[in-house]
Amino acid sequence: MPARRYVLLDRDGTINVEKNYLADPNLVELYPGTGAALRSLRDHGFGLAIVTNQSGIARGKISLAQLDQVHARLKELLAPDGVSFEGIYFCPHGPDDHCRCRKPLPGMVEQASRELGFDPTEAFMIGDKGIDIELGHNVGAATVLVRTGYGAETEREHRADPHFIADGLPEAARWIIARAEASS
Numbered sequence: 185m186p187a188r189r190y191v192l193l194d195r196d197g198t199i200n201v202e203k204n205y206l207a208d209p210n211l212v213e214l215y216p217g218t219g220a221a222l223r224s225l226r227d228h229g230f231g232l233a234i235v236t237n238q239s240g241i242a243r244g245k246i247s248l249a250q251l252d253q254v255h256a257r258l259k260e261l262l263a264p265d266g267v268s269f270e271g272i273y274f275c276p277h278g279p280d281d282h283c284r285c286r287k288p289l290p291g292m293v294e295q296a297s298r299e300l301g302f303d304p305t306e307a308f309m310i311g312d313k314g315i316d317i318e319l320g321h322n323v324g325a326a327t328v329l330v331r332t333g334y335g336a337e338t339e340r341e342h343r344a345d346p347h348f349i350a351d352g353l354p355e356a357a358r359w360i361i362a363r364a365e366a367s368s
Contacts, residue, residue, distance in 0.1 A: 188231050190302045191360060192293060192325065194311030195236035197333015199353070200258060205240035207250045209257035215332050219265030221353040226267060228361050231300060233271040235292040235319070242278035270300050288318035308360050310353070314343035326363065328356045
C-alpha cells in the first residue's frame with residue numbers, strides 16, 4: 185500500500201485571514217469554505233499539515249504561548265467540519281537567523297516527512313506567497329498559489345511559478361483531488 189499523500193498548507197493568508205503577527209486567538213478568522221475544503225481533502229485520504237513561518241516570535245511580537253493559543257483556536261474553529269492536522273510545523277526564526285526551517289528552505293517539510301512518513305514529491309503545497317511556492321518546488325511537491333492573503337499580489341507581481349492558481353482553498357482542494365484521481 186502506498187504511503188498516504190499530504191497537503192502542506194501555509195497558515196496566514198491561506199487558511200486564516202492574514203493579520204500581521206497574529207497573537208490574539210480571538211482574531212483568528214477562517215476564509216469562507218476553508219473547513220469544507222479541508223474536510224474534502226481528508227475525505228479523499230489526504231493528510232494535512234501546516235508549515236508556517238512565525239518570525240513574530242524572534243521579533244518579540246508573539247510568544248510561544250500565544251502561538252499555541254492561536255493554533256488551539258484554529259483547531260477549535262475547524263473541528264465542527266471534522267478537520268484536524270497531523271502536524272503543525274513552524275519556524276520561530278527571523279529572516280536574518282539563517283536557519284534551515286524558514287521557508288523557502290525545506291527544513292519544516294523534511295521534519296514533517298520524517299515524523300508523518302510521507303514522500304514530499306507526492307505532496308501538494310498550498311500558499312499565498314512566493315516563498316510557499318518556492319518551498320514546494322524545493323521539495324518536489326506540486327504547488328498551488330491561492331489568491332487570498334498576499335496571493336493576488338503575488339500573482340500580479342509574478343513572484344511565484346505555481347502549478348495552479350486558485351481563488352481560495354475550495355478551488356485548490358478541487359484541483360488537488362482531480363489531479364490525484366487522474367494520476368491514480
